[in-house]
Amino acid sequence: MRSFLLPIAALTLAATLTAPAAAAPDDRISLVRVDASPEQVAALGLDAVDGTADVVLHGRADAEHLRQKGFRWHTLVADLTADAARTRAADAAYARSVAVSTLPSGRTAYRAFADYDTDLDRLASTYPKAARTFTLPHRTLENRTVRGLEISHDVAASAHKPVLVVTGVHHAREWPSSEVTLEFAYDLLKNDGTDARVTGLLDQLRVVVVPMVNPDGFAISRGLTYEMKRKNCRVRDGQLPGPGECAASANRSYGVDPNRNYGAAWGDNGSSANRGSETYRGAGPFSEPEVTNVRDLVSGLQATALISNHTYGEVVLRPAGPEEDLYSALGTRLSSANGYGSSALRVGGMTERWSYYATAGFGFTVEIGTGNFHPAFGPGVVDQYMGTGTRLGLRELYLRAAEAAADRTRHGVLTGSAPAGSTLRITKDFTLTTATGQPVPTHLESALTVPSGGRFTWDVNPSTRPAENGMLDESWTLTCAPPGKPVAVTTKVLVRRGQQVPVDLAACAA
Ligand SMILES: [Zn+2]
Structure with a gap:
């Protein structure tokens, strides 16, 4: 394997040579791929895409940081915000041309913020025996509630069953992660009683979905106030943000990364102690209500499997641990459903690093899709969920996760x-x-x-x-x-x- 770190003597030279190509770093938000391993990239304290060597550069200072560390990189998207605007035009055209998509919900466009509550309530009222909503115990920093849906045959009497937990939007800009989480709920409920595989699974287990772990951040990203927002609304440690403070442009860099705030290996590689970093871990383990919500949920269930959805990277991540053979085999079984890669990642404070080390349930991060955090809806959500060609889609990946959660040889x-x-x-x-x-x-x-x-x-x-x-x-x-x-x-x-x-x-x- 090649070494990614250049010797010190070569660093100055490399920086000089790459200077012309990288001379454009301005205050645009760009996406670059670094010549380094995912772990090296995670350790930079920049806005890295987990499990990949891709980094979001938030202007000049980030590019300079990368250069000073001696890394080489190439640009994938020069202006992410402009790219997202072009994507919206493509989305509008797609929604005009397709009346109903192949998704379980039939949707043709990204849900707006309020659609999530509407859909959770609709599913619970349409399928009262098999689905019920719940509200997590902690309100967010901007005083929002976080809700989820529990799904099983005779859901009110299913406490003895093993549980698959599926979450979306720890990271605000990763819109497909909440879309596919909710689509899986639609899928199970619509196909219950007609699809033998789904029906059998709902006999054996409970599926618990929380589509939007970080609604404060999502509202800012989805509302296009700051579309590339990743973190939550913790502007100052230990304090609630004032009205409008989180969305203010002067506070853009602040917030805690919810997927670095969990209490196992908190502070380890890949998380930053700097509150302006996109991977800021927070003032302490479980300092954030979005994260204590998921902790309290998982601590009160027998979650034998857990999926934390993110974008992007086409990879299924797991923590390194003492049951590597069993864990990696399951990771490969899931990832191969949709042509994704599978690897162990040692990053401090991530969801499944905590859930595995606390509960022994097998947890995974699923990094959905490629190229952008919320690409056009057709390829980014419909194709990813339903599959294309030899890829069976996230649908199959989640069904395999459900089968693993129900499998008594694994718990x-x-x-x-x-x-x-x-x-x-x-x-x-x-x-x-x-x-x-x-x-x-x-x-x-x-x-x-x-x-x-x-x-x-x-x-x-x-x-x-x-x-x-x-x-x-x-x-x-x-x-x-x-x-x-x-x-x-x-x-x-x-x-x-x-x-x-x-x-x-x-x-x-x-
Ligand atoms: Zn993420």
Whole structure:
């Protein structure tokens, strides 16, 4: 493999040689590809596209930074904002020429901000037995709510099933990531009962979608106030932004990168301590409400698989870890559905680096498409979701993720008997550590009501927990409270990946 870092002596020369070609760096926002590895690019503190060697240069200073570090690059898009305006013209033409797309919703154009709430409510009211909306516990910095949809057969009685979590728009400008998340919800609900594969999956698991994790940022990008906005609205650490402050042009560079703010390996490579950086990690792990929302959601579910959607790069990313063979095989199975690549990426504070190290559920970042963060709707959303040629589309990728989430060889199962209506609860408490040595107390908790008949089968994540060097032999603490009574049984249950463990709860009936 070639070395990407030039020797020091060559740096000055390289900078001199590339100067004429790069003489245009001005205050336009451009997209460049650096001659370096994704990890080297991530370490620059610039606006890097995760898992690729592409970087968004926000004007002269960024280009100068790259030059001073001795890197070579070439320009992919000289003016991203102008490119996006051309894309909108293409979008308008597409929407005029196509009445209904092949997408599950039939949409022909990017949703506006308000369409997300409308669609979530529409799905829940059209499919009341199989879908219900929920609101995440924390309001955003600009006081918005974050909502999602839960999907399964008899969704109100599906707490025993394993869960696939799918999220979109951690990053504001990555519009396709929220589109495809919602399209997957449409897909499952519209095809339930007619498509055997979808119907079988909704028997076996719950799918939980949160299309828009970062609505404050999305409103600014989608509203074209600052179309290339990536982060959230944290203008100053620890403070709420004043009215209009986040959108003000003077504050464009501020905000926390929600996908660097999670509490596992927070502060590690690929995240910045500088609040003006596009990969600013925040004042501390889980300092941002958008991120504690996802943490609290995932900590209360048995999310045996998780997909965090982003654009772009055509790659499925996972954290490096102790179960690399199993994890990478699954990554390849997902990525091959749509002709994407698959790789492990060591970047601090990313969603699935936390979710895997906290819950042992297999999480992935899916970097959708190529060339821009929200390309024309036809190629950028319709083709990516439905597939073209030999590419089967994100649809197939997500269905494979759902199958993996339901596959009992990949997680654990608890079985037993207790009086019908008893409340079973499993909890775990442990401490994760940031790259800066800070402790991150972590609490996982899920509950189940024992069904009539008294027998339960509960799909859970392994109680054993991934650590850098192997799996830690930890247990779930399981409690049983008979209907209307206090906890009668507290017991420890060790369950490994692929194991089914019977639990003796006789004392709960006594
Ligand atoms: Zn992203």
